[in-house]
Amino acid sequence: MKLLKKVTMFGLLAGFGVSALADNPISTYHYLADPGAAADDDYFYIITDSDDPAPANSNGYKIYALYAFRSRDMQNWTDYGIIYDARKVSGINDIWASGIAVHNGTFYIVFPDGGGGGIGYIKAPAIEGPWTNAVGQGKDKLVGGRGIIGCDGVSWCFDPGIFIDDDGTTYVTWGGGESTSRPNTDNFDIVKLNDAKNAPVGNGSHVKVNNLPTRKMLEASYIHKHKGTYYFSYSTGWQQGAPTIDYGTSNNVMGPYTWKGTILGDPSMNGRSINGNNNHHGIAEFKGHSYVVYHDRRIAKGHNGLEIIPADDGQPKPNEGYHRSVSVDEMFYNADGTIQTVKVTDEGPAQIENFDPYDWYPALTSSKQKGIRSRSNFVQGKAAEHVLLPLSSKESWLRVSGVDFGTAATGFTVEAASAADNNKIEIRTGSATGTLAGTCTLKNTGNKNTYAENKCEVEGLKGIVKQLFLVFKGDRDSTMAIKAWGFEGSGTTPPEPQKPFSGKAWEIPGKIEMEDFDIPGSGRGSEIKSYSENDSEDHGIENGGKSYREDTGVDIYKKATGYVVGYNQSGEWLEYTVNVKEAGDYTMFASVATDNSTASFTLSIDDKSIAEVPVSGDSWDDFVKVKANVTLPAGEHVLRFTVTGDWFDIDYMTFAKGKDAKDPDDETIGIKGFRVLGADAVANFDVFDLTGKKVSSFTARNIHEAKKLWRENPQSRNVQGVCIIRNRYNGAVARVRTTR
Known part of the structure; x- marks a missing residue:
């Protein structure tokens, strides 16, 4: 659901009239761990994994899913629940500590697959998803098995972080070494991604942090930037007691880094530890403040009077070590750019702006x-x-x-x-x-x-x-x-419903261009939506350059006939506001292309089904017509096109008055110099090979007949492969394949 617009009158400045403080942890009703953080101009974001599946007496981690939170004011948090679940995504095992970044409105997450078997890479248009594979190149992972590169000598290959620099360049880092066999490890890696294909530039480079004290590097690698300086932070090993979050600085994102100190110790309050056997963090700047998120054991320990939530098996007082919670506190820099050790609090950071109750x-x-x-x-x-x-x-x-x-x-x-x-x-x-x-x-x-x-x-x-x-x-x-x-x-702005793309409803009888579906509304409720897309990525950009409908994710291609909607998958739908001139019977003709016989779609008016239409074909380049008889009510209505069988392209729909009416496209092939070519008239067609050489010319009533005539023409046997047929009058083209 989308949000209602805000028009409040008081307290809009950050902190104006705000005196309440947040309470740590951010959620008290489930066990969360291993947070990562990111921010844009509007929200601070946290992702976590979950200890919820672990039984009360667990002696190990059971981590299968990622959760997401966001806040506008650092006190009131929206919990989106599970945004990615390894149990329901084919080919993925456990999901442990992950990293998040947001850039130009797109969210990116790197996650360890199987707790150390590699690193996955996903993206989404919003923190709640939907999340899709961002690796590219036909790979399941960025790093590790089935990935683009290997783990590059890192023992566990987990706890990845993602950092996007000011110029948009993306870097991914991961750890960690084995604290038992290599207690002095500095075995972290960082790799630079080169472009939209997300291919690494070469293999990873080992990250060095010089002048380390006895606390060595283990896991939870993380990069952030503050006033032009790069900070590489990480969890130390277990040799000197509970791990701490330490950091080094550099003027180069690839390092080397010089150790500077500790950001976060073992979280303890009043002499009582609320952490335990590991440590993890995320850092982001937001509205002039810097914050660190981390996990502790507040809930499982009943810290500060918190209700101890039962474990997944319903047993009370679960093992504290494997039932963690996530908290956040403000982080401060010294004048020389070093970081003050974070003070862990019950209250959390101050609220930085008032909460608007008039959103949804x-x-x-x-x-x-x-x-x-x-x-x-x-x-x-x-x-x-x-x-x-x-x-x-x-x-x-x-x-x-x-x-x-x-x-x-x-x-x-x-x-x-x-x-x-x-x-x-x-x-x-x-x-x-x-x-x-x-x-x-x-x-x-x-x-x-x-x-x-x-x-x-x-x-x-x-x-x-x-x-x-x-x-x-x-x-x-x-x-x-x-x-x-x-x-x-007083602050409410009424929801704005969807509206026709051109500002005017499509006329029936007449043609509807499929790429010009309604513009979504604003507010809340289903009445504002005008499309549903399974995949947020606009695959049409690959074939047509800039997206025709920005921010929708609807796959719109530019082909010889103009824009078409492609990549159609079952469950996706588009809506069009239409104005039906007269109630009664109509014939719907749709121009489609596919190479399979299992595609299909349905049509409905105001949620009432009016047609089920099978689609079949033998080429993605040859558009053919499918038709259906429909009965339409008069007046303005919402027509929905819903995909029920995968994989076909659709260019347009035409509605003609009457049952089993003639296709209007067959009645008018083209106009040139006031000459109208009717259904029985003929047009001139030229045939070109793929080098652009004209190899034949002839006449036909329409482009479908022209293709048939060319396939049957003995001259076609002298031309190998694909040819282009072009109508001289209206410029319509089609591809046709011939073989010797």
């Missing part, structure tokens, strides 16, 4: 939580979906901090499923039992997978509310699933 938020958006659980519905090729599951018979709530309601909020909307009656959400201020601003009773949808929109009025919410609580009430636990929520009021 995924349900797990909060600064603190109690008595909740969550469920991730990961599907490869789709954006992540994460839902909140309250333990509503107990004390169960989310807290949102530093909320700027402007003049006043008037309503609250929540998208939720409920498998019981009398489930409700109370909106309160100050505490979970504080002043009641409103109550939303949820519709009983019969199960936890069917969602409905619920609205209720609120009062007393104006100006800046330091602590806002969403309190979940019900007779039984886990009978409701919350997907998203938001407030309405």
Whole structure:
């Protein structure tokens, strides 16, 4: 769902009117570890892996998935749940500590496959995905088995980091050496990626950090840049007790680096360790501040009164060493560019801007939580979906901090499923039992997978509310699933629906160019969407240069006939606002090309199916017509084209009045000097070989007949391979293959 536009009136400056502080860790309802960090102008991002699958008495790591979080204010975090799951992606094993970067609106993650067997590389248009393979060259991995290069002598080949420099050049680094057999290791690697193909420039280069003290390099390699200086940080070995996060600096991203000190020790508070047998971190600058994210054992240790979450097998008080949590604190530099050792806090960093309640938020958006659980519905090729599951018979709530309601909020909307009656959400201020601003009773949808929109009025919410609580009430636990929520009021901008590409609805009867699908709207809800694309990468760029529809990912090619939509895969769809002149029967003709017989699509009007259309062919270069009889209502409607069988190109659709009507394209081949060529008229066609030499000329009624005539012409036997046939009048071309 997209966000509502913000028009709040007060407290828009960073920190203006904000006094609340965050609580570490960022999530208290599942076990997370090995964080990485990145930031752009709008958000600070964290990715983690998860210890959730580990049983209570685990004596090792069970790590299979990556989670993602983001924050605009460093206090309220949106948890997107599982964004990539090795258990559901073919060819990938465990996923351990990973690195993240964002550049020009695209997100990149490097992850270790199998805990040390290589490094995968994926990308996405948003932190929640969908994530696709970014390696290229037909490879599954960037590094290691089935990769472009090997691990280059690094023993474990894991804990990768990714760094994108100011000029857009990308670097990937990884470790680590074995702390037992090589206790003095400096065995880290860094490789430079050269261009959009993501091919490494040569093999990796070993990273050297000079003047090391007794704490040697082990794992968690990471590169960041501050005021022109490159910082290489890493987790030290276990020889001197618990590992620390140390760093070196250089004026060259490839090093060598000189050791400078410790960024983060073993996180401990009041003399009590909250870390354990390893250490990991991520660093990013955001809105004039620098932050370090790291893991500890706060939840498993019950630190600071935290609820100890049961392990995956339901047993209480799980093994602390293998049930970690993720925290964040601000990091400061000295005047000479060295880093002050980070002070680990319960509070976390200060909130740097107020929270806007008038956006539409995924349900797990909060600064603190109690008595909740969550469920991730990961599907490869789709954006992540994460839902909140309250333990509503107990004390169960989310807290949102530093909320700027402007003049006043008037309503609250929540998208939720409920498998019981009398489930409700109370909106309160100050505490979970504080002043009641409103109550939303949820519709009983019969199960936890069917969602409905619920609205209720609120009062007393104006100006800046330091602590806002969403309190979940019900007779039984886990009978409701919350997907998203938001407030309405003085800051609300109504959602804007999708609209025709040219500003005017397509006329029927008439032609629809497939690349000119509707422009998406803004706001929330399905009514704003105009397309669905399984793969965020626009493959059409490879064949046509610049993308025709920027930021959509729809695969649009430039071919001889103009732009076509290609790479069509089952489940993808495009929508078009149409204006049907008269209700009644029509014949739909679609210009398609494919080399298989299993492709297909359906058409629907306002979500009502009107046609199922099989597609078959023998060449990607030869466009043929498929047709279907449809019945259309008069007036303006939304026509949806949905792919049901993979792999075909589609150029346009034409609707002709009447059942089994003639194809309008056959009635008019071309116009030249006021001469109209009808269905029974003929046009001149020229045939060229691939060197551009004209090898024949003849007449035909249309290009399909011209291709047939050329294949049957004895002269074609003298021309090997592919020929180009061109209509002199309208410039239409087609390829045809001949063999001797």
